[in-house]
Structures are given as C-alpha cells and as structure tokens.
Amino acid sequence: MSLLEVTNLTKNFGGLAAVSDVNLSLSQNELVGLIGPNGAGKTTLFNLLTGVYEASEGEIALEGKKINGMKPYKIADLGLSRTFQNIRLFKDLTVMDNVLIAMTSKEKESLFSSLLRTPTFYKKEEEMKQKVVDLLKIFHMEDKVDLLAKNLPYGDQRCLEIVRALATNPKVLFLDEPAAGMNPQETARLTKLIREIQEKFQITILLIEHDMSLVMEVTERIYVLEYGKIIAHGTPEEIKSNERVIEAYLGGEA
Numbered sequence: 001m002s003l004l005e006v007t008n009l010t011k012n013f014g015g016l017a018a019v020s021d022v023n024l025s026l027s028q029n030e031l032v033g034l035i036g037p038n039g040a041g042k043t044t045l046f047n048l049l050t051g052v053y054e055a056s057e058g059e060i061a062l063e064g065k066k067i068n069g070m071k072p073y074k075i076a077d078l079g080l081s082r083t084f085q086n087i088r089l090f091k092d093l094t095v096m097d098n099v100l101i102a103m104t105s106k107e108k109e110s111l112f113s114s115l116l117r118t119p120t121f122y123k124k125e126e127e128m129k130q131k132v133v134d135l136l137k138i139f140h141m142e143d144k145v146d147l148l149a150k151n152l153p154y155g156d157q158r159c160l161e162i163v164r165a166l167a168t169n170p171k172v173l174f175l176d177e178p179a180a181g182m183n184p185q186e187t188a189r190l191t192k193l194i195r196e197i198q199e200k201f202q203i204t205i206l207l208i209e210h211d212m213s214l215v216m217e218v219t220e221r222i223y224v225l226e227y228g229k230i231i232a233h234g235t236p237e238e239i240k241s242n243e244r245v246i247e248a249y250l251g252g253e254a
C-alpha cells in the first residue's frame, strides 16, 4: 500500500481546472519531484494535499484513509507538513521560537496545558528545545538559535522553514521551491541537505522545484504537470529525454 494515494484529483477555479484528474502515489521513504511550467498547478496541488483547498473531485488517502475534507491542522497532525514558496517565518521571533511554535499540537498541549511549572514541565520544555537544536545542527545553524529570523541570511531563512516543517515529525514533507532565490552555493548545499534529511528521518518528500539540476540530482521519480494534468511520470533519466516534457517544460526550445 502506498503512503499517500491521490486519485482523480481535480480543482476548478471558476472555469479553470488548475488541477485536473491527477493520479499520484507516494511510497514510504522516497524523494519524488513535481515539476512543470509556471501556472501548471503545482502549488494548487500542494494546497489540496494539505487541506488549504477542498478538492472539486477526487480523493486523497493517507495510509488508506481518506483525508480530503479535513482541516489543514488535522492533516498536519496526521503527518503531512509543508513549506511555502514565499518565506513565512515570524520575522521578529528568534530561530528557537519559530521552531517551537511549529511543533505539533500534541507536544504544545502537554507543554502549555501544564499551568503549574512542575519538574515535568521543565523537562518537556528542555526536550523540545534540545530537539530544535538537533534539527538546527543538520543545517549547521545551531549557533543561530537566539538570532531573530529577520536577521538570518536568506538561505538560512529558507532552511529555517524546512526545520519548522520537520519539527512536526512529518511522514510526508512537501517542499515548495525550497531553493527559490538562493545563490548557486546555497542551492548546492540545500540539494545535499534534502537528501540527508530524507535518509535521516526516513520520510517521504515531494519536491516542487524550478531548478532542474536540483530535481534531477536528488529525486528518484518525477511527475510533470502541465495545465493541471500529469503529462509524464518517470525516473529523472526518462523525464530528461521525454519529448512531451521537453516541449511543455522548455517551450519546445530544447
């Protein structure tokens, strides 16, 4: 059984089918790419998968259970987590607080419902903070824990978004153009890190990315969207040489 199964998913905005009859399947512990020209429907698909939009038709199932129709927080609790194309950090909070806020509601409840500052409360708080530091270490950002998010270099801000998503212990992580706006060095570093994260946490990652070299380098399979429809699916090698994709994605220039 696949971890996440998307069947005949459609989202209409008025007369426009932004996502049209999409079938997609993600297994446990794999890194899959989602590419396509501007306006192809990639972000809309992420918004459907995370409950931001309700599907017009079709089904999304996590571990065999239908999740469409559920609220975004509920879907997040079930293990689907995402980053956004535009950075959405709390700019005036520290790196530590940005990640603590993102932790699962279950963890938050046990922390904040404890009105008395019991030893258990402090222990839990310390555990959560340690977890944040451990996550930051992956990105070599542990020494920036007390900095305000707005004072981080751009590349670190994007990495902090990923740390926030990881702090929720996701089963599936959706990364929406994580390298957008990064310089080549930052992109190279991130490419390596995405692979490391996937292996370390044994999670499933679906990656939207415009940087083709990044997608080709890290993913095992790639889905290609055009005008809301999946027009191709295969290994990076297969996608690279797929005529339909070359035509759609590169506008026939290649």
Ligand SMILES: Nc1ncnc2c1ncn2[C@@H]1O[C@H](COP(=O)(O)OP(=O)(O)OP(=O)(O)O)[C@@H](O)[C@H]1O
Pocket (backbone or CB within 6 Å): 013, 016, 018, 036, 037, 038, 039, 040, 041, 042, 043, 044, 045
């Ligand atoms: N809330 C909305 N209302 C109406 N139309 C929308 C809405 N969101 C997206 N669209 C339209 O749906 C289509 C798909 O948009 P979407 O942002 O999902 O594409 P994308 O593949 O993520 O593009 P990009 O690579 O530029 O981010 C576009 O034509 C867009 O204008």
